[in-house]
Amino acid sequence: DAKTTQPNSMESNEEEPVHLPCNHSTISGTDYIHWYRQLPSQGPEYVIHGLTSNVNNRMASLAIAEDRKSSTLILHRATLRDAAVYYCILGTSYGKLTFGQGTILTVHP
Amino acid sequence: NAGVTQTPKFRVLKTGQSMTLLCAQDMNHEYMYWYRQDPGMGLRLIHYSVGEGTTAKGEVPDGYNVSRLKKQNFLLGLESAAPSQTSVYFCASGRPLQGYGYTFGSGTRLTVV
Numbered sequence: 001d002a003k004t005t006q007p008n009s010m011e012s013n014e015e016e017p018v019h020l021p022c023n024h025s026t027i028s029g030t031d032y033i034h035w036y037r038q039l040p041s042q043g044p045e046y047v048i049h050g051l052t053s054n055v056n057n058r059m060a061s062l063a064i065a066e067d068r069k070s071s072t073l074i075l076h077r078a079t080l081r082d083a084a085v086y087y088c089i090l091g092t093s094y095g096k097l098t099f100g101q102g103t104i105l106t107v108h109p
Numbered sequence: 110n111a112g113v114t115q116t117p118k119f120r121v122l123k124t125g126q127s128m129t130l131l132c133a134q135d136m137n138h139e140y141m142y143w144y145r146q147d148p149g150m151g152l153r154l155i156h157y158s159v160g161e162g163t164t165a166k167g168e169v170p171d172g173y174n175v176s177r178l179k180k181q182n183f184l185l186g187l188e189s190a191a192p193s194q195t196s197v198y199f200c201a202s203g204r205p206l207q208g209y210g211y212t213f214g215s216g217t218r219l220t221v222v
Contacts, residue, residue: 034210043199043213044152087151091205095140095159098168099152 004088009104012078020073020103022088027068032091035062035073037084038102044087047073083107111135115200115214122190122221130185130217132200138212140203141183142167143175145196146216152199158183190221 005023012018024033032051036044048055048062050071055062061074075082087102113134122128132141139160144152144167154167158177172194174186183202187194197218203211 032205036211036213043215044201044211046210046212049210085151091203091211095157095205096154096165096167097140097142097157097201097203097205097211098154099144101151 006103018075113214132183134202138202142201144199
């Protein structure tokens with residue numbers, strides 16, 4: 001199974017950029033890289049996803065390494081509402097969707 | 110457009126009772142998933158389906174059964190509930206081969222006493 005590895009936790013200050021790393025060394029050519037976040041007592045929420053090129057949306061940016069074995073989720077200006085568990089997962093061609101432990105992001109005022 | 114709807118939202122069962130959790134999506138997604146999340150832990154895949162009439166086991170399938178008789182519905186059954194199945198259950202759907210993101214339901218909080 002394609003797996004991802006993320007740091008257990010990270011901290012940031014409000015209004016500063018945050019870079020959340022993810023390693024996925026066993027990624028295959030057709031796997032999409034997805035990022036989700038989960039607030040307490042809620043279901044995971046879509047953040048961003050991409051295949052090869054860097055992606056931007058209103059929530060975040062996704063930087064994908066040239067060899068696709070790692071990626072970084074970038075929150076340009078962290079707010080207190082961005083405090084959550086962030087999951088990096090692979091959308092595989094055979095359908096299995098497996099979550100890792102995720103990164104707990106703490107944002108300090 | 111309701112997205113992914115899970116019913117019920119809360120349930121308390123006695124050990125040995127059975128129940129079915131319903132997941133419904135209105136986005137014409139091929140892939141559907143059932144996860145459980147225990148306190149302080151990440152999501153663990155129970156079963157998933159890559160299309161109507163097909164199901165496959167995930168990481169923690171024991172004690173659960175699933176059915177995907179209609180494309181829009183994915184049912185999770187507990188035949189004989191155990192306290193170890195106390196958890197929050199999340200359903201998700203998506204179209205990964207087309208590069209779309211996944212949509213998650215709001216969860217079902219199940220307590221087995």
